[in-house]
Amino acid sequence: MLHLRLITPADTTDEVVRLIEKTVGTTHVVVLPGAARNPSGDVVLCDVAREAGDELLTGLQELGLDRTGSIAVENIDLSLSKRADKAEAEAPGEPADAVLWEHLVDATHEESTLSVTYVAFITLATMIAACGVVLDNAILIVGAMAVGPEFGPLAGICTAIVQRTPRLAARSLIALLAGFAAAMALTAAFGLFMDAVGLFTEAQLEAARPNTGFIYAPDWFSFVVAVLAGAAGTLSLTSAKSGALVGVAISVTTVPAAANAAVALIYGDTNQTVRSSEQLLLNLLGIILAGTLTLLAQKYFWKRYRQRT
Template identity: 75%
Template sequence: MLHLRLIVPADRTDEVVGLIGRTVGTAHLAVLTGAARSPVGDVVLCDVAREAGDELIGALREMGIDSSGSITAENMDLTLSKHAEEAERAAPGEGADAVLWEELSEVTHEESTFSVTYVAFLALATMLAACGVMLDNAVLIVGAMAVGPEFGPLAGISTALVQRAPRLAGRSLWALIGGFAVAMVLTAGFAWLLDALGLFTEDMVKAERPNTGFIWHPDWMSFVVALLAGIAGTLSLTSAKSGALIGVAISVTTVPAAANAAVAFSYQDLQQTWGSSAQLLANMAGIVLAGTLTLLIQKALWNTRRRAAPPGRREAGVPRGPRPPSKG
């Protein structure tokens, strides 16, 4: 279940309450008249089944409640209520299969921001991977992949393509390209510094490295793994199972490939530089492709299921027009 907290102008409260009342899958409706101070208005509270949440939030946005008041949605881990159980049974589909597009757009928007923190995490992950590459240490490589935040922008690109949100696409591309560019430059400088200190040597780059040599030898299996990871990562975002993202992060070699390219470039090993760059691009392309296809399939399956649902299990809603563009 989702818990909605709305701030509604007083003259529109009846309209909003009517919409919630007509929406199958809602429960626990409460109105606090005049409770809101900034902005001024009434506070409307309700719970809604996750599978009905996207339609309700979309209808509220079409009414302009996000502009004249506010819409806040929270995931509820536990709800003990017969009314909630009846609401979930009445709502079409299953909550685990539902995609909250507004939530997904917001999450990818936040994760795709080119910020100091984002660049710091990406640079640190790339430097850790550089140490793993030079020491041929798989443990360091796995740790670096877990630290890297690059899945956010990759998911943002997929979401933007499906939602046709050019601003989110531009923001995600900038975070991805700019972030990796800065991280790789800093990692190259890091490699030069450690070389000056005698901790890195050219022989370490030229060595066979049985545990990490695959990083600069891209093949079709690399692309297949990226596809599978992209599907798993997208499903984890849309189903709110964020724990699966850790597994996704340590499945693909985006950060290690960037690190190997930076270190190899610092020693003028162009063969490894190009090979690592190809590995990086293949992994990113596979994740974006898989994420986009996964979202399209989820959208199509959900729409099909909704159309096939009995009339009593559909939202009444309001006449639907074009949805306002998302924040991304």
């Protein structure tokens, strides 16, 4: 269930309440006349089944409430109410299948911002991966994959394509490209420092690496795994099952490929640099393709389902 807190101008409150009451899957409607001060107006509270949430939010936006008042949405972790159970049963579809498009756009917008924190996370992840590739340590590679925040901008690009929001696409693309560029540059400097103190050597990089050699050996399996991970990651975002994102993060070799390219570059190994870069681009392309197709499929099938009900 979702909880909505609305601030409505007094002259639109009745219309808002009528919209809520005619939306299947809503309950616990509360109207507090004149309770809002900034902006001034009435406060309307209600609960709505997740599968009916997108329809209600769209209707509220069509009434202009996002411009004249306020729409706030919260997840309800526990609701002990027979009315809530009845509302969920009446709402068409299953909660896990419903996509809250406004929530998805808002979430990906936040995760795809080029901030100091984002650059710090992707740089630290790439540096950890650099240690992993030089030491041929698979545990460090997995740890670096889990730390990397790059799925946020990738999801932002997919959402922007489906929802046709150019600003989100530009913001996500900038975060993705600038983030990896900064991370690789700083990791190259980190590699030079580690080489200077004798912790990294060219011999380690060029030696047989049975645990991490796949990072600079792109093939069709790399693309297939990226596609599968992109679909799984997108489903985890739209169904609010964020725990699955950890599994997605350690399935693709984006950060490790960037790290291998950076370290290989400082030692002049153009073959590994090029091959690692190919691995990176192949994984990014696979995730974007799969994420976009997954969102399009969800949008299409949910629309068809709602038309039949």
